[in-house]
Each structure stands twice: as structure tokens, then as C-alpha cells.
Amino acid sequence: MARQEQGSDGVCRRVVVFPLPFEGHMSPMLQLAELLHARGLAVTVLHTDFNAPDPARHPELAFVPSHETLPDGDATPGAGTDIVAQLLALNGACERPFREALASLLLGQRPPDVACVVVDGQWYTALGAASGLGVPVLALRTDSAAMFRSMLAFPRLRDAGYIPVKDERLDELVAELEPLRVRDLIRVDSSDTDALCGFIARVAAAMRASASGVVLNTFDAIEALELTKIQEELSCPAFAVGPLHMMCPAPADHSLHRPDRSCLAWLDAHPPRSVLYVSLGSVASVDPGVFEEMAWGLASSGVPFLWVVRPGSVHGVGTEATPRMPDGIDEEVRTRGKVVTWAPQREVLAHEAIGAFWTHCGWNSTLESICAGVPVLAQPCFADQTVNARYLTHQWGIGLELGDVIERARVAKTARMVMTGKEGGRMRERARQLKLQTNQCVASSLAIESLARYMLSL
Template sequence: MATGEQQQQPHFVIIPLLAQGHIIPACDMARLLATHGAVVTVVLTPANLARVQPTADLISASNLPVRFASLPFPASAASIPDSCQNIDLVHSLELFTNFFLAMSLLQTPLVQYLRDQHPPPTCIISDQFQPWGMYVARELSIPRLIFHGFSSFALVAMRNIKDQAIYKSLTDPHKPFLIPGLPQPIQATKAKAPPFFYEETPGYEKMAEEALMAEDTCDGIVLNTCLELESHFIKQLEDVTGKKVYGIGPLPLANKDAASKAVRGNKPSIDELQCLQWLDSMPASSVIYVSFGSITHTMPPQLIEIGAGLEASGLRFIWVIKQSELMAPEVSKWLTEEGFEERVAGRGMVIKGWAPQAAILAHTAVGGFVTHCGWNSVTEAVSNGVPMLTWPHFADQFLNEMVVVEVLKVGVPVGIQKPITYGEEKTIVGRDVVEKGVRCLLECGGEGEERRGRVRELGEKVCKAVEDGGSSVLNLMKLIEIGSNK
């Protein structure tokens, strides 16, 4: 890091993984940094900028100094269709290495773009899955931080498992073991806590090596979390990495007005006002919200079981089904011709496509969230004091479930034991399990009331973290200082 006395206006360059779950917090981070006096450039491609254009327009209207660099996606050079500009559009496992290659090829045009920018860039914040950001920072001779989209708990758990070489002695990926180095006994399996960055997957060795090098040589780690949520694990992560960790979250709280919450991540597939008016008509804490994020793909038999469980519960709900999932004829037929939507009319809303999740979770009528445990969704739920029914699918999601259920005790598990990947979903969670799970979330008295009390109290604490003088704001100011030194 440069240590000269000269101070200049900080200009942060944020390089997110081209995935909604990483682009969304990147935009939140940009808004926060710009609000505190920094110029910010968010690096995207045309298709990804189009997705967040409503957010970009709102930021522009607020006169915040945030720029969106739309670099051409190097599809032909990486032998990948131009339509695969976001990870949720890559439906073939064989194309994932090409997708990561395409992102790395943005390095040269990005350096050329940044050399013409004024004020000049003073700090790079690159996603953990964009390790080539270290080369950009090196060429520009500026400091670089890594943004991890994972929880600090997940990062500590993965690091401790790797350092203890636990996987070398395991032959069964589903055999339970105690995660070493935690303050309480928590079990995992290799399937639930996979090696970082596909490091054991053929074809990903170079990317894994670069990712580890990028973390070893970075000037700090930025997380979508806060001391009020994960103080012990943030400290532990600093100890095991030797890096300063800056918890500046929960990042969803950067969106303070209704308009920003409504368009966070993408243009909603439903009129936001219509959705909120429907929620306005419902009693407080009476609605279950069901959504599995942007990347997960639920197979038709499982979708039908989820719907049947929601119907049998008799509870009010909002259920998000992706457009790609609706392409299955049996799903569309079951929703309409077989009468599901008609039977639940009045108490159930099906959103087909992208939902205004931030606005929905912030509404007082929502009393529970059935979630895939992506860390963005977890922080949104906690920020709004909403308990969770956990339904992890892959990657860090099982570790996040452990945070929700075993550490924070603000959720209940649906009982998923093995990763669920596209085209390989074999174990179906039955409608009776779904019904029991959502009823458990809204149960009166006993454990249900205690759980709601805990998550409400936790929500109040994390909201204070992003207020003036809060831990996240103080960390944000430390980032501004890093970007101010040339």
C-alpha cells in the first residue's frame, strides 16, 4: 500500500463475480462508499448492467459519484455464448471453466479503461472469485482488498478444515465430523462444507491457486457482516489469515428508501406497489415468504411438493418461482390448469420471476422466510427480524445454515442433508415436511416465540451497526482512509 503523505479523493474500483448474489452487494457497497465521499466504479458487462439499470438510475438521480463500467464480454475469446454473461445463465457444467476464463479476460480492457479515469483509481475491491483483480492493482500500483460474499463463520470453518487436512482422511463425503477450532461443537460433512473454489475439481486447479494467492497478498478482507452479528468469527478470521477484516454490513441496509429496496438486484416481475398493497392487507407477522435465490434451480416434482405443502398449511404466503422453472410444462399446468393458484387465491401470491425481496422482507406482515441460506438472504432476514426455515442447496449455504440454526438460533432446518445441484435433485422434500416447517416458523408460544424474540433483538443490533458511530460505519471510514492514500 502506498504510504505517501499526499491525500487525494478516494476512487474505489469494485470487481464483482458476475452473479446476482455478488453484483447486488457490490452495488450496495458502491452506494455506501459514495455516500461517504468516495468515487466508485463498478465493473460489469452489458447484460449485467441492464439487470441493475434501475438501481444505477436511482444512484445517478441521487448524484452519488458511482460509475458503471460496462466492458464487452469476451465471449468468443473464451469459447462461450455471449448470452452466458451471468452465472445463472450458464446451464452447462462444461461451460463454467469458460465462464471464469471470460471474466479473467476483462483484465486488459479494464486496465485500459481505468488509466483514462479521473480521479485515478486508488483502491481495488475484487471478489474472491475474481482473483485477477490482483494483477490490475499491481499494474496501477494501488492497494487491493478482497470481498468475500461468505459469512465469516463459513470462511473460518473452511479455513480450519483445510488447515487440519480433514478431507485427506475422509472417504465418505457424507460422514459427519466436528469442525475444528469453533467455540461450540458443530458437525459438518465434506458435502456440506466443500473445499474452497473447486480446488479439488479437475480443470479448476489454476483458478484455485490464483484465488489463494490473491487472498495471501491482499491488503485486507471486506465482508457483508458486522461485529454485532459475527464478532467472534471476524476476530478468528483475522487470526487465521493475518489480515484486517472490515465488516461493513449488513449491506442490504444501504437501501434506505422504498424505491431502492424495490429494484435491488433486478427489475421485479411484479408491480411492487401491488405486492406491498397485498401485504398491507395482511395481519402482522402472518405471511411466509419463499424464495431460493437467483442461481438455484428447483426441479418440477419439488416445486409441486412445496406448493402442496404451502396449500395444506392454510397459511398466507408469497412464493417466488423463477422463469426458468416455469418453462417446465408440468409446473405451469399444475399452477393454472390444475387450479393451485385459484385454490390459494386471497391468501397466497405466486411471483413468477424476480421479486422485490428487500421490500417484502422489510414489511411487517412477513413472519417467516423459507430460504436457500445464501448469505445475502440471511443478512436481509436478520436485518428485518424475520426467522428462517433453512433449505440449503450447495456451496457455503450449509455453513450459513449452521450460523442461523446453531449459532444464532434464529431458524429451523427443513432437513436437507446432501447438496442439491441442477439436474441432480433426487431427494424430494415432501409436502408434509414443508407444511410442518412453515407452521413451525409461525407457531405461537414456546420455541417459536423465543426464536422470534431473538431475531428481532438481533435485527435491532445489526441495524445500529450501520448508523453513525456503529461498527460497520467505522469500518467503512477505515476503507475510505485506505483509498485516500496514494
């Protein structure tokens, strides 16, 4: 059992964490909580009622709900596609409940006392609220260092005329952020540009005004330069503690979806590196026409595939309904493919049958593919995914771009290229080398220990 860390006064210490209620944000925060607990800190998870985590999966942690009231309409999480509006609405709705819940924890404080609070980096209102209560607060960035650096630079990019993005500058390199092009900058096509810029400005301002530190789910082997640039720009320390899912002492299920584990037995029946794994993550969705092109491209590629098609992944189908395959494609699915509503992704990527990963390039998926040594087909959808896709394809050399227009012939050609072509073989070797570097980094990392010591010093 982990010993309880104590401050100089001999009182045990506690960390309060406040995750954003989306799977890509919840998982790394709970992984961080488990790592801190394993180092002797008590941890309380203050969470929203919306997408609340299951305390039964984490008996070592304490859980306290904030009991927020979310607005009605399109800004409600899950009710629409405007992610920026949803984040703004969540920040507005949760500021007061978070402050009151945290104040209640502090008022009734008894050993272990609160050393600090860790909030998701998108909770700009929570950063200010915790600081206002006199509690040291750190921000966990669940995206890449390159993405966070892009956010810090956003006002300068706007002043330089890069934002809003102009078609004639799409392929122009952004000198401050190479290898990014203008087309790779943070974007949310369904959101208003001014709203996006306003959100990013609030996040950056809250970081500079309130944060005692920033925690990043990344590591030197892949983002050393970006981490150096971030540290030069911020007055508070930055801790690169990733990849969190590799640092955890034992795998834990943080998923908000129930995985179909039958896909692992299906993979067992396939030769090494023969199956293309396809998943666009827990939030991204595509138009029906794109879904149909993806399906027919996979069907005509001749490549065995495991495809995650979750409810809500196709616009207009509904968040509870699983999209249907296009007419005529069932035979291809039965003979060469398997479709599931959710998969145990880390186990899938670690399976020897997987030859490549068709991904939306969310940061968790990006880290998991790097750690598994699996090359990727990149289909970024919004936000940080364009940044990650550029690094996968042009910085680390382990990915191929599918392009802005998803068309069945290109899908089939690119799938064959990554699975059986010479370029796919070269990417696979680079992915293998990057995996070795990652393993060495994980084995020698003391970042979590440094973070825990810093928390106790606050």
C-alpha cells in the first residue's frame, strides 16, 4: 500500500483533480490521478454529473460530484457539433459548482489536506476559481506540446494575418511553428472563428494569470524542442509526464464506452501485420457521404480491417443509433472485415495482427500508436488533430495523409500502400525505432516523481 506523503508540518497531503467530461480528457486525468496515488498522495476527483466517471473502477480514489446545471440547446454537450460552443457553455455552467465544491472540501478540510488542484487545461474558469480560493492550481494539457505551443502563439498568428485562414495561404509554412502549415493550425470547421479565437485567448490568459504549473502528456523523445519553447514562454514550470498510459502501474479501463472484446479473438485468426485498424475516436464524426466513401474504399482495398463505428459517429444518424453499412457492402465485411461499436484500443494496437491504424489523430490515439510501434493513416477532423497529423507524417515520418477529400479510390490505394507497399514498410521500421525510444524514455523517466515533489512544495 502506498504511504501517505506528508508536508513539513507532518500532515498528509491531498490533490484534487477536475477532468473535462470527455473520454479523451478523462482518461489521462484519471491515469495521472492513479500515478500520484501510487506515489503516496491522496487524490479526490471532483467531477461533473455529465459523463461522470465510475468510482467502482477506481476504489483508491475519492469522488465528489459538482452537480452542475447545463444549458439547454445546441451548446449542451452531445447535442450538436459546435465543440467550441460546448466548451464555452461547460466553462460557464461549471465555474460556480466547481468553486462551491472545492470551497466545501477546503472548509471541511482535515488530514490529508489539499496541496494543490489539477484541472484540465480547457477549464479556464476553474483555473481562475481555484486560484481565487488561494489554492495552487496546475493545468493538465491532454493534447500535444505542439498543440499547446500553437495555442500560446495564437494571438501572434492572428496579428500576423494567419488567422482567419485564407485559401491562398493554406500550404504556407508557419515560420514560428514549423513543420506546421497554415492548413494545420487549430481549426473547428463547425465553429465561428471569433468564438474559437476567444476561447483560445481565455485559456492562454488563465494559464498565464493563475497556473502554478502545466502538466503535459508527452515526453522528450518526441517533443523536446516544443517543450523547451513552452518553458521559455511560461513563467511557471512545465512537467512532461507522458505517455501517461504507459506510466500507469497497471492498465485500467477509463472508457465511457463498453468495448467489444470479441474483436481480439477475431484478430487472433489473422497473420502478423495484416489487419488495418480503423477508429475516429470518441467524439469525431463524419458526413454520411464520407462514411460511404470510407466503407467502399475499405471494401475495394483487399485489406482485412477492424472498424470501430460507434453511435454518433455519422452526422444525422443520432447519438444513440449505430450507423448502417452502405447497401451491398455486407459481404465484404463478412469475408474480410469486422465492425464493432467500440474496441479495447490499447490491446488492439498491441496485437501482432495490426499492421496500421487509420486514425483521427487525437492525442491519446497518437500516443498509443507511437507506443505500440504502429504506422498510421491520418484523417484529422478538428482542433488539435491537424497539428498531430502533420507531426505524424512530416516530423516523425510514421504516417500517410488521406487528404482533405475522402474518396474511395484514394482510400483503397492508400490502405494498400501502408499495409503492403514499400513506403508502408519504411514507416513501419520508423515506427519500430520510435517505439524503442519511447520505451527507453519511459524506463528512465522521473517526471512524475518531480511533479509530486513540486506539488508538496506548494
